[in-house]
Amino acid sequence: MSNLTAKIAENIALVHERIKAAVMRSGRQGEEIKLVAVTKYVGAEEIRLLIQAGCLDLGESRPQQLWQKAEELSDLPIRWHLVGHLQRNKVNRTLPFVSMIHSVDSLRLIKAIDEAAAKVSRRMMILLEVNTSGEPAKNGFQPDEVDLLLSELATFQHVEIRGLMCMASLEGGLDVARRDFAALRNLRDRLKVNCPPEIHLDELSMGMSGDYEVAIEEGATIVRVGTALFEGAVG
Numbered sequence: 085m086s087n088l089t090a091k092i093a094e095n096i097a098l099v100h101e102r103i104k105a106a107v108m109r110s111g112r113q114g115e116e117i118k119l120v121a122v123t124k125y126v127g128a129e130e131i132r133l134l135i136q137a138g139c140l141d142l143g144e145s146r147p148q149q150l151w152q153k154a155e156e157l158s159d160l161p162i163r164w165h166l167v168g169h170l171q172r173n174k175v176n177r178t179l180p181f182v183s184m185i186h187s188v189d190s191l192r193l194i195k196a197i198d199e200a201a202a203k204v205s206r207r208m209m210i211l212l213e214v215n216t217s218g219e220p221a222k223n224g225f226q227p228d229e230v231d232l233l234l235s236e237l238a239t240f241q242h243v244e245i246r247g248l249m250c251m252a253s254l255e256g257g258l259d260v261a262r263r264d265f266a267a268l269r270n271l272r273d274r275l276k277v278n279c280p281p282e283i284h285l286d287e288l289s290m291g292m293s294g295d296y297e298v299a300i301e302e303g304a305t306i307v308r309v310g311t312a313l314f315e316g317a318v319g
């Protein structure tokens with residue numbers, strides 16, 4: 085086994101262990117947390133090692149890189165997640181490759197995804213990105229605008245809304261990240277009260293290498309981890 089293979093396998097094992105510990109700490113025994121391995125820093129060779137180690141859910145933040153890697157690795161049973169901003173003019177090209185889009189941040193984008201999915205007779209799984217940190221540079225719906233949108237979103241036949249996603253504040257450390265994650269969970273809990281039956285808000289995609297354990301403690305069901313998987317292996 086090469087050093088690279090061993091290091092990546094070791095990193096994955098460690099992340100899984102920490103996920104498990106966070107699940108236990110938060111009294112969520114028995115719940116499965118989905119690990120999306122974010123591959124934006126690495127190439128096909130490292131990605132193949134992830135797959136060998138059992139990581140089949142992979143994330144990319146740039147559509148073009150996702151297309152390129154998905155084509156290069158089309159022999160593998162990867163489930164691709166788009167976790168970064170998607171422009172409407174890239175929807176058609178992106179749709180065939182992805183199993184879930186985490187970063188849906190406007191009604192116009194949802195309409196574009198619905199139309200594109202209809203053309204290929206699919207229902208696309210999406211998450212609504214919410215700007216819980218309030219940072220102006222961040223994408224996402226404002227927390228108080230989602231409620232009014234839900235009944236309109238329920239009318240789309242070719243998107244399947246599965247939950248919410250957020251990015252923690254860049255500044256402020258773990259306490260601020262925890263506040264942002266708790267805000268997403270609280271928003272989800274409030275929205276569930278009047279949620280149309282077509283819409284499911286079970287998934288909370290939150291937490292990255294620096295804060296995924298805190299995110300799990302605050303209710304994350306999906307964590308998006310890049311750097312921690314490749315530490316000591318690349319770069």
Ligand SMILES: *Cc1c(COP(=O)(O)O)cnc(C)c1O
Pocket residue numbers: 122124145167168251291292293294308309310311312
């Ligand atoms: C890069 C990225 C991640 C992973 O970040 P790491 O800190 O490398 O774990 C998660 N989510 C999004 C949206 C990203 O762009």
